[in-house]
Amino acid sequence: MKAKHQRLTLALIAVVALVGAGMLAAWALRSQASFFYLPAEYAAKPPEEGRAVRLGGMVEKGSIKTAADGVTISFVIHDDKARVPVTYRGILPDLFVEGSGAVAEGRRAADGQFVADNILAKHDENYVPREMKGMTNEEARKMIEGAS
Numbered sequence: 768m769k770a771k772h773q774r775l776t777l778a779l780i781a782v783v784a785l786v787g788a789g790m791l792a793a794w795a796l797r798s799q800a801s802f803f804y805l806p807a808e809y810a811a812k813p814p815e816e817g818r819a820v821r822l823g824g825m826v827e828k829g830s831i832k833t834a835a836d837g838v839t840i841s842f843v844i845h846d847d848k849a850r851v852p853v854t855y856r857g858i859l860p861d862l863f864v865e866g867s868g869a870v871a872e873g874r875r876a877a878d879g880q881f882v883a884d885n886i887l888a889k890h891d892e893n894y895v896p897r898e899m900k901g902m903t904n905e906e907a908r909k910m911i912e913g914a915s
Contacts, residue, residue, distance in 0.1 A: 857885075
């Protein structure tokens, strides 16, 4: 076999190996991907039971209820078109309040309820840490410089 044909054969084998490795990696990670749903999308076409997804929207006012055990919380995430009940067992982030944005990471249960494993609270662009609330920009700058 000529040297030119050997190089061509090696290049072809390398390309096939790379494509095969990419396909194998994609197949292995397909069940690990976490898809994002809005409440309307979740209600219209819910994911299959047990699939890891993220559900994002606003926490409905008056919907946060704490169970008797003190760590199980149920609430409703909604948008303009749909409401999705969510159950979470754990400690909520400080920024998680009614009327604010939240992302729940979890799975759909057999009864259609969303069971969250993790809650991410979203804040608006005007967020200020509790310690810096009421400070002027100059005072905040001095506090930050003093901490460094």
